[in-house]
Amino acid sequence: MSGERGTTMADAVLRGPLTDALRRVRRHSGVPLAFGGVVEDAANLRLKHFVGTTVGALDGVAVDVGHGLGGKVIALNRPIVVDDYLKTPRITHRYNQIIAAEGLRAMAAAPVIVDRSPIAVLYGALHTTDPIGDRTLQVLATEARAVEQQVVAARAVVEHDGRTPEVSALRDRLAGAYAQLRLVARELDDAELADQLQRISDSLLDGARSTEQPTVSLTAREVDVLASVALGHSNARIAETLGVTAMTVKGYVKDAMRKLDASTRLEAVVRARAVGILP
Template sequence: MRPPVSPMLRPRDADALRAELRRIATVTGLPVAFGGEVFDRTLVLTEFVGARTSGLHGLAVRPNSGLGGATVVAARPMSVSDYRRDVTITHDYDGPVLGEGILSVLAVPVVVDGDTRAVLYGAQRSPSPIADQTADFLVNSARRLSTELRIRDEVDRRLRLREAAVANATSGVAGVEQVREVHAELRRLAADSADGARLRELADRLAQALATDGPAADASLSARELDVLTQVAMGCTNAEAAQRLSLKTETVKSYLRSAATKLGTRNRHESVSRARLLRLIP
């Protein structure tokens, strides 16, 4: 089941879907690439590259109906090499599919935690199987999108925790520590996400959420220096911070030294204290 999201903060999943379809069309040379998100097990086709008609736009594909509906339910790639004559699928959508001239189709599900969240299609206007190399690229595209959606879901979960933490922050240290944990996790997720810059922006806003004494002071710490300092502030060793941020331990040490120089501090503990004073981290 799709988790609740923060509509004001979460980027549109359809934008990530569209980006993958454009990449598929560019790299594979497929004449048509299209897809859509799944809502309550119904696939809604919204994104198209190379389409000549509008017949498929907005089409709602029911579970087990057509190639896409079967893919949603099976949660695995499915294909037909001659759509018009294929007897393994229902033909509920022959009008718009054949109107687009599509004959050979591969449908690949984007699966997150066991649920089909979207479907990517690659199609040809000739009755010949999709090449193995092309099929592999579509499968990898679906995996990339699955990872991105999983990260976004986790960010939404963390932001909901943040909302609860900020609401209770004035009640004591426990609330402050919750905010700090969410802030650290946001910066860690930023290291692995295509929306890293946006996640860091949210983390910076969170760092100021507890303050009531005016705007934060200017500082010239880089995003990576703040990432490392945030993990250290949560008690991580250099090795632990390196693992969480997918960095080498020596790289973490280098960022800490650079941050200390900019902050005018002598060690990691002073750096954390100074960064908190400047409201760079909560």
């Protein structure tokens, strides 16, 4: 049930967003293991993304729709919590031996849904039968929505410029590095080092500018916000990262959209990339 397998288009689009989401799930909920799988076809969910303590028993496991926790989540298209995976009557127990090998008990899972169909599942698991709190379920649901936004945004970019999912996934990682470099540069007290980081982030835009598009001038803060929007982040999350209010972020997004003549956040990102403001 495990081993090397070819990378599917879904894998290419989801790999980065899923791993990032799982890191946040573990950090914000405190679960010792966060993991996820991609729906490969209408029949199964392949587990292949892990953040936290694992013995590897789950790696590569194909979960059939309707069975186990993830399979039921896919079948019902909604989050589910079980206080003891090995004994709960809410799910089938086809995978008990694997779950026992991992030493997992209480568990929650939430689907990532695009176009009304599940494309992935995020899990948070404990090694005890302590009840999974509302906080953990909320974190899972929030991160599932964030992944959905990133997938939709990546797909729109593919449709807009004809890039393959693999190239779009690479662009997402580049966009993430660009956003992080800008934020770190702003927080440094060392002006010389901050300037050096700024030059590095600017170098990521080399070759991105298009002579066919008019030049658009955004403020540094508008670029910071738009760089986070490109990663599928919500206004609340951007506000937390930048240390401002969600209303302030909303204002920056609105101003950037106006300057870029965009009617949606996604359109603003696409146009910003077209004129070389974002990588």
